[in-house]
Amino acid sequence: SASIFAAVEMAPRDPILGLNEAFNADTRSEKVNLGVGVYYDDNGKIPLLGAVRAAEKARLEAQPPRGYQPIEGPAAYNGAVQNLLFGKDSALIANAQVVTVEALGGTGALKVGADYLKRLLPGATVYISDPSWENHRALFESAGFPVDTYAYYDAATRGVNFTGMKTSLEAAPAGSIIVLHACCHNPTGADLSDAQWNEVVDACRARGLVPFLDMAYQGFADGIDADAVAVRAFSASGLQFFVSSSFSKSFSLYGERVGALTIVTAGKDESARVLSQVKRVIRTNYSNPPIHGGAVVAAVLNSAELRQEWETELAGMRDRIRAMRTGLVDQLKAAGATQDFSFVAKQRGMFSYTGLSAAQVERLRAEFGIYAVSTGRICLAALNSKNIGYVAQAIAAVTKG
Ligand code: PLP
DSSP, rough: OOTTTTTTOOOOOOOOHHHHHHHHHOOOOTTTTTTOOOOOOTTTTOOHHHHHHHHHHHHHHHHHOOOOOOTTOOOHHHHHOOOOOOOOOOHHHHHTEEEEEEEEEEHHHHHHHHHHHHSSSTOEEEEEEEEHHHHHHHHHHHOOOOOOEEEEEEEETTOOHHHHHHHHHHSSSSTTTEEEOOOSTTOOOOOHHHHHHHHHHHHHHHHHHEEEESHHHHHHHHHHHHHHHHHHHHHHOOOOOOEEETTTTTTOOOGGGGGEEEOSSSSHHHHHHHHHHHHHHTTTTTTSSSSSSHHHHHHTTSHHHHHHHHHHHHHHHHHHHHHHHHHHHHHHTTTSSSSTTTTTHHSSSEEOOOOOOHHHHHHHHHOEEEEOOTTTTEEEGOOOOEEEEEHHHHHHHHHHO
16 A cells, blocks of 8 residues: 555755755865854854853763753753843842743744744734744744734845834734844844834834744843843833743854743733643643753853853854954955945844845855855854955955946
C-alpha cells in the first residue's frame, strides 16, 4: 500500500538557510556572509563570553543532578529576567504584577505567549510591523491568529514612518494584539524615539490594544537600561502587556535556547491565575525547560562579579557593531560611493536596511561573493576589520550609476 507520506509536498525553503548553503558552497576565499543573524567578533567567530565560561566551569565542577525543573523555570532565572526588563526597583515586581516563565529562546517565548493568547483572546487579530522579523507572521499564524501589518518603515527617510504607524494603530480593532520590537528593529535597524514610545503607549491605551513587546537585543543599541525604554514606558502605563526576551544575542548563547515570556497583570491574584494557565501551555508542549542555559545566565546575573564581566563584554559587542556602522559609512565614502549611506550609522542593533535592490544584492553575490538577503538587509556584526574595506568597495561598485 502507498506510504502515508506519498503525497507530502516539499515545504518552502527558509530563505536565510538557503543563503547560508549557497555561501558555504562558494569557493571564493574573499567571500562574506552578511545574511546571518548572529554576532561575530573581529575574527569572524561567535564569541563564548568569559562570564559564560566562568559560570559553566563552576557548574561542571559542582556536578549538579539533572532533575526536572519547575514548569515555569527556576525562580533565580525568572527573577533575574524581571530585573533586567523592569529594573530591580520596579513597583510592578514589588506588587507581584509580573509573571515570568523561562522559554526556549525568544522564539519559544513568542510561541508560548501566542498559544496562551489564543486561549485568552481567541478572536483577536495580530499586527506585526511592516516589515518584521520573518518568523513573526508564521509563528502567530501557526498559533491560529490572522496576522496583519502596521505601517513601520519609511524607505525614503530610512527611518520610522511614525505617522503611518500611529494611523495603523488607531485603525486596529480593540483587543488586537500588537507585536512591537522593543529595540534594535529587525530587519530595518530603525527604532522609535523615547517620546514616540510614549505615543504608542497612549495609542494602545486609547484603542484597547494588547501590546506584545519582542526584545531580542537588549544591550545591543545603547545599554541594558536604555534599551528597555519601551518596556519601561509600558510599565509606567498601568496597562497589561506581554514581553518576550532572549539571551541568544546578549549572552551569545544561541544554541542553548535561553529566553523568557513575561506578562504584566493588574495584580497578585491575576498573576497567580495567569501563571497557572501559561504553565498548562508549557506542560502540554515541552513540559519544562532545559537546565543548562538558564542556569548559566542566572549564575552570571546573580553574581556581582560575573555580571560586571558580562556587562563589559556586552558593551564590547555593542561598541564593535557601532564601530562597523561608522566604519562602513566612512569606507563607502572613501570607496567613492555616489549614494549617501550616513543613515547606516544612525540605525541601531545588528541590522541595516541598506536600500540595496534585489538586483544589487545579486551583483554583490555574483561579482564579489558577498551574500545578503534580497531585501537589502545586512548584518553589521558580520563585518570586521579584515573584510569591511572589501565590502565597502563592493557596495560602492554596485550602487554607482
Ligand atoms: N525576535 C526577533 C526580532 C529576532 O530578531 C530574533 C532572532 O533573530 C528572535 C525573536 C528569536 O530569538 P531566539 O534565537 O532567542 O529564538
